[in-house]
Amino acid sequence: MARRRKKRPQLLQGNEAIVEGALVAGCRFFAGYPITPASEISEILAYRLPQVEGTFIQMEDEIASLGAVIGASLAGVKSMTATSGPGFSLMQENLGFACVAEVPCVVVNVMRGGPSTGLPTNPSQGDVMQARWGTHGDHPIIVLAPSSVQDSFDLTVKAFNFSERYRTPVIVLSDEVVAHTRETVLLPDPEEIEVLERITPSMPPEWYIPYEDTSRGVPPMGIFGDGYRYHVTGLIHDIRGFPTARADEIEPFMGRLFRKISQHFHDIQIVNQFMTEDAEILVIAYGSVARSARRAVLDARGKGVKAGLFQLVTLFPFPRRDLEPFLRQVRAVLVPEMNMGQISREVKRVNEGTTRVLTLNRIDGRMITPQEIYERLIKE
Amino acid sequence: MAEVTKLVHKYLRHDKKFPHVWCPGCGNGIVLGAMIRAIDRLGYRKDEIVMVSGIGCSGRLPVYVDFNTLHTTHGRALTFATGIKLAKPELKVIVVMGDGDATAIGGNHFIHAARRNINLTAIIINNNIYGMTGGQYSPTTPYGMKATTAPYRNIEHAFNIAELAVTAGAVFVGRGTVYHARLLDKLVEKAFIKRGFGVVEVITHCHTQYGRRNRLGNAVAMMNWQKEHAVRVEKATEMSAEELRDKFTIGVLVDRELPVYTEQYNLVRQQARESIGR
Incomplete structure (x- = not known):
């Protein structure tokens, strides 16, 4: 199944298009837990990722899935998970961690009927506000909603690009209809697709200040193992990454967290x-x-x-x-x-x-x- | 320069705001010391070490040392560590957790990390209590003891962390105490070099929260308790059940070989490549 992608129409379902988008965007790590109606994403990536030197792992729950995704991203690999409502609820804790520690990652939530176990095989848009406010504390977040199979592909690529560019988790909020609808799509050649990478530090390690403000509000991200040893924490931290309770350090940090998204509205809002x-x-x-x-x-x-x-x-x-x-x-x-x-x-x-x-x-x-x-x- | 001073200069972060958060007399420094000594002896480069922790007093351990350090969410340290290790297997990933962290909120992650045999080292500091949050009972608070959330007495039964790790499939399991510092050094070193999921449970004291409420004395008295109640695994085999009744074993509980996850996954990748003819 060596898929040299040629520009020819393909019949895909939304979940399959998300996989194609993720792979083209450079996703090489996926951790997930089985859940309807998102499981196809896991199943296909379990098959595809090892073919391209990537890694798939099925974790013990959705909490662990997002934890592993964040860990892999800190080690420099573009990472993703996919779930539905109940699993998305479990991910909220670590979603906040990714916001505060500014770890790029993509979370796909294929919405099904809720609340609770709800309607596992039926569509819904009940998780819109959970995507916005689900994790505790005040935080900015990017949420994209595909409406077609083509969108599922395009927006997954976009989600990775936004997450890398702004060092933030991005949520792809699909729904059961989009996920399972089969449509003919024309996937572009990989060369035609804009794929962004996170900015990594270029200064000597001793000059690196991991959470220093920049004009974009997004500091370069040190990768574990690359010589830029620093501290990553879910605690509010100073520019060196160390926990702080000082108002004069908290305010600039939280301010930057919001500003790095708000000053790029023109790029993000589609x-x-x-x-x-x-x-x-x-x-x-x-x-x-x-x-x-x-x-x-x-x-x-x-x-x-x-x-x-x-x-x-x-x-x-x-x-x-x-x-x-x-x-x-x-x-x-x-x-x-x-x-x-x-x-x-x-x-x-x-x-x-x-x-x-x-x-x-x-x-x-x-x-x-x-x-x-x-x-x-x-x-x- | 004394050996310890050299290590302090070499491994402690110079730009970190001190003092640290631990109480005078806390055993966490001894555990950190054992880890640093093992890392130094084994000659790991600082850049290849990732130290991951959860939440609690133990969670603050990585922040003081000059490695790639990650302070995760409560109980989830092993999940983050799993992602790091799979993404970059060449890194040496060390996870530090407390008893509540690893076996209450993180209990599920703990048994599954052990079962998968991911190449990680888990150091679990067991002080029988939630110290940082103010002395609530944990899954290792002994039956009958007091805690702020068990003001009359604890009626739950304690986990035996090391045996839990053995049952869950960890390939190396050791138990030490902060009193038996030299044994702890050896156990930590063995766990570091072990291929696969290695666990060291470290029995320590929380005189501030657990000791005071149960009238167990100060840090010295509680370390003496460790000395008097710990029995070497080798010696325990010759002792009767009656003699072992209020004792716990220290030493290497398990040292076995099982296929390591990262190596197995490499074989999966090979198989996947062959399936598409690359």
């Missing part, structure tokens, strides 16, 4: 706009629901309703700046989601009463159909 230019009613959707929304918008246009789709590809940091002009332009926005209204709250927060924010929620384990969205668009 949206797809479809027929938005003259839209009078805007659907704001993400994940598999964005697919239904696209169809609904087309159908509504056919009936003379000036509808548009504003698809959130980056969920967090929430693409406020791109959305705001539309809030002033349209008479209403409709936010369909497979939860009780998680992104609609973000929209309302940003909206501040500018326009009407309508919601369409479904939590019965079924996806939101184009028809449902269409009917709302026609009615409004």
Whole structure:
């Protein structure tokens, strides 16, 4: 199965595309624990990674999986794990560690119905706020939501690039529909894909100050074994990496943690706009629901309703700046989601009463159909 | 310069803010000393050592020494260490944990690391209590003893950490005390050079939290207790069950050969490459 990737159409499911994206992005370490509907990612990587000198390991639980991923990344290898809701909950502790210790890694969460064991084989978007706020303490996070098989590939590459560039965990928030849908995709040649590597220190080791501020807010990352011996901790630390409780050291550290993401919003925040230019009613959707929304918008246009789709590809940091002009332009926005209204709250927060924010929620384990969205668009 | 001063200069971090967090009389320094002496004797380069810890008094151990050091989340040190070792097998990865860290919150990780036979050394400092958080009972607090969360008495039964490691499949298991410092040096060295998952359980005292609450005396008195209750493994075989009743064994409990994970995985990679004809 020597897959010399040629540009030819392939029939892949979302989970398979995530694997392809990860491998192209340079992922060479995966640790995971079996869970529906994410297991295909583990299974395929168990097969593929050893073929390319990479490492796959099945750990004893999801806590251990993310721990191993962080360890491998500290040793200089691009690393990833994949899970679903219950496992994602278990990962929250170490996710915070990766934020504070600034360890690049990618966490795929293929959302299924919750809470608890919930609906293991049904889609949901119930983990949006868990992805944003799941780990304890105030922290920035990057969350990307694919809506197709092509997206699953592209965004996994992007997730690795963001995690390396900003030294932060990145969450790919897929859902059961995207994960198991098979579509024909045209994967680009590896040479055509931008793959970023973390910046490592170039100064002599004795000059290296591991958490010193830089203009980008992202300090170069010493790799274990490369001669830059330093301390990595989940405690809030000073610029040398040593624990501190001094306010004059905590503030600059926490400030930088937020700033390194916020000053790069233009790079991180991705949206797809479809027929938005003259839209009078805007659907704001993400994940598999964005697919239904696209169809609904087309159908509504056919009936003379000036509808548009504003698809959130980056969920967090929430693409406020791109959305705001539309809030002033349209008479209403409709936010369909497979939860009780998680992104609609973000929209309302940003909206501040500018326009009407309508919601369409479904939590019965079924996806939101184009028809449902269409009917709302026609009615409004 | 005295030998110990040389080692202090060579291995302690000069840019770290001291003093350290440990109480006067704590055994953690003896454990760190044993590790440093073993590293020095075996001639490891500082760059190839990764010292990983969890949370608690033991968790602060790596921060003082000039290696690649990693202070992880509570109980998870072995999981991070697993990732490091698999990503860069040429590194010497040493994991330091406490009794609560390794066998309560990290108990699952501990038995699975042992079962997998990942090439790591785990040093478990057992002081029978959660010291840093204020003296709550741990999985190794003996039955009947007191702790802040067992103000009347502890009614749970203690784990035997070393025997747990043996059962879980560790290829090297030793138990020492901070009183028997020279034996500890040897055990740590043996664990370092062992290929596969090596464990050293170190019995130590927490006179501040455990000793005081149970009226066991100061650090010296508690080290004397170690001296009086420890029996060499070799000698224990000649003793009756009655004689061994309130004793614990020290020395090498297990030293065996099993396939090592990293080497096995290399074979898997070879097989995987052959399957695609590379």
